[in-house]
Amino acid sequence: xxxxxxKRGTAELAILSVLETxxxxxxxxxxxxxxxxxxxxxxxxxxxxPLLYRMEKRGWVRGEWQVGENGRRRRRYRLTPTGKKKVAPxxxxxxxxxxxxRQLAKVADA
Amino acid sequence: xxxxxxxxxxxxxxxxxxERERQEVVGELAGHLEEIYEALRQKGASxxxxxxxxxxxxxxxxxxxxxIYVARTKENAMNARTSRLWVPSFVTLAAxxxxxxxxxxxGLQPGPLGSQPxxxxxxxxxxxxxxxxxxxxxxxxxWLMALPFLGALGARLSRGAGGTLRDIIISGVFPAxxxxxxxxxxxxxAVSLGHGLQAVTAPVGPVGLITVLVVIPGVCLLLGxxxxxxxxxxxxxxxx
Numbered sequence: 001x002x003x004x005x006x007k008r009g010t011a012e013l014a015i016l017s018v019l020e021t022x023x024x025x026x027x028x029x030x031x032x033x034x035x036x037x038x039x040x041x042x043x044x045x046x047x048x049x050p051l052l053y054r055m056e057k058r059g060w061v062r063g064e065w066q067v068g069e070n071g072r073r074r075r076r077y078r079l080t081p082t083g084k085k086k087v088a089p090x091x092x093x094x095x096x097x098x099x100x101x102r103q104l105a106k107v108a109d110a
Numbered sequence: 111x112x113x114x115x116x117x118x119x120x121x122x123x124x125x126x127x128x129e130r131e132r133q134e135v136v137g138e139l140a141g142h143l144e145e146i147y148e149a150l151r152q153k154g155a156s157x158x159x160x161x162x163x164x165x166x167x168x169x170x171x172x173x174x175x176x177x178i179y180v181a182r183t184k185e186n187a188m189n190a191r192t193s194r195l196w197v198p199s200f201v202t203l204a205a206x207x208x209x210x211x212x213x214x215x216x217g218l219q220p221g222p223l224g225s226q227p228x229x230x231x232x233x234x235x236x237x238x239x240x241x242x243x244x245x246x247x248x249x250x251x252x253w254l255m256a257l258p259f260l261g262a263l264g265a266r267l268s269r270g271a272g273g274t275l276r277d278i279i280i281s282g283v284f285p286a287x288x289x290x291x292x293x294x295x296x297x298x299x300a301v302s303l304g305h306g307l308q309a310v311t312a313p314v315g316p317v318g319l320i321t322v323l324v325v326i327p328g329v330c331l332l333l334g335x336x337x338x339x340x341x342x343x344x345x346x347x348x349x350x
Contacts, residue, residue, distance in 0.1 A: 026138060027145040045142050045167035049135075050177035057181065075138045 011051055012060075013094055014041055016079065016087045019061060025074040026052060052077060060086055111147065112161055114140035121171040126179055135178060143167065194273035198281035202264030202331075206285035209256050213249050254330050260285070261334030269342060282335030286328030293323055 018024065018032045029052075030043040055061045060083035063075045079087075118140045125132050143164045150160035168174050261282040268281035280287070297316060314322060 025141070027142045030142075045139060045146075046169065046174045046177070049139060049142075050174070050181040053178060053181035072141065072144075073137070074141055075134075 008051065009090075010041070010094065011043070011047070012055060013087075013090050015051065015055065016060065016083055016090065019077060019079045019083070020087060023076045023078040025076045027074075029077065055083070059083070111144070114143045114147070114164075118143065121168075122175055122178075125175050127182060131182070135182075194268055195277045195281060198264045198267035198273070198277075199284035201267055202260055202281060203285045203288050205260045205263060206257065206327075206331075209260065210253055213253060254326065257285075257327055257330035258334030258337065261331030262338035263334075264331075265335040265338045266342075269339070275339075278339060279332070279335055282338075283328050283331045286324050286331055289327065290320070290324045293320060 014033050014037070015029060018029055018036065021032075024032060026045075026048055030045075030048050033041050033043060052061065052063070056063055056077075059080055061077045062080050063077045065073050066076050067073055115136060119133075119136045122132065122136055122139070125135065127135065146164040146167060147160045150163045151157070155163060264281040264284060265278045268278045273281065297319075
């Protein structure tokens with residue numbers, strides 16, 4: 001079973017990664033992640049917003065209310081400079097982890 | 111279309127945030143549900159199915175309420191600045207004071223912080239300490255020798271918490287900065303009471319006092335910070 005720390009870590013990286021491409025509101029973040037991972041990663045409202053608020057509190061993302069073309073108010077999130085700095089090291093860390101897991105899988109298969 | 115705002119507001123009625131913030135959360139979550147509802151409708155779902163589909167996003171509203179409350183209030187009880195700068199800084203300051211007091215308990219005559227009530231006496235002790243003309247030379251020198259380790263301790267704590275180079279340096283030399291503040295406040299207070307600067311700081315004078323209490327300890331602390339930082343960087347490189 002994947003621990004909550006690992007789940008939260010991957011979820012944070014997923015959010016930071018999609019926000020690297022530009023400002024998005026919550027629904028768009030969830031949809032973009034689902035599309036780009038071909039459905040492997042899915043966020044429900046209940047899993048997304050506590051995480052977004054936590055990341056906002058840490059200063060990684062910033063949400064601002066904006067009125068869209070359809071006249072609806074949506075809170076759009078963007079990466080802060082602190083959040084931008086987080087992406088590369090976090091990605092490197094996860095890449096290391098996956099590399100190590102692949103190595104272990106090879107050993108197990110051998 | 112259902113009134114999503116009303117629905118979310120009712121389900122998050124117990125969310126213990128101030129009303130403005132609660133309404134902000136309600137508005138945001140309602141907007142999200144509305145998007146899902148519309149997406150499902152566009153895919154051909156009936157109104158009831160679309161509502162049901164949107165509501166599947168939250169299987170436990172009480173848990174969501176709790177999660178949102180924790181995320182918005184408790185997560186950052188100790189924020190990054192506190193853990194990277196203030197905690198290491200005050201630990202270093204406390205350690206420097208404890209060290210000085212400990213030397214006193216060990217039978218050494220305290221210098222700047224100590225038990226001698228007459229500033230002329232401890233000032234001359236310090237001057238003697240620096241020039242090597244008094245037995246107090248040992249206590250002051252020993253304290254100075256301990257300071258690089260304390261500077262390194264502050265730097266270690268700050269770096270461990272993810273501090274920037276600026277945070278690391280400030281954390282390490284914080285005792286000297288605190289001393290500077292104390293000296294400036296005391297001197298200003300003394301001058302405002304009508305004492306001359308020279309009279310208050312005799313025999314070393316204000317520059318001498320700041321040198322003894324701030325500059326020399328600051329240099330010792332900074333030395334520890336720089337040595338630790340260089341060693342830590344080298345260690346990180348070799349580990350990588």
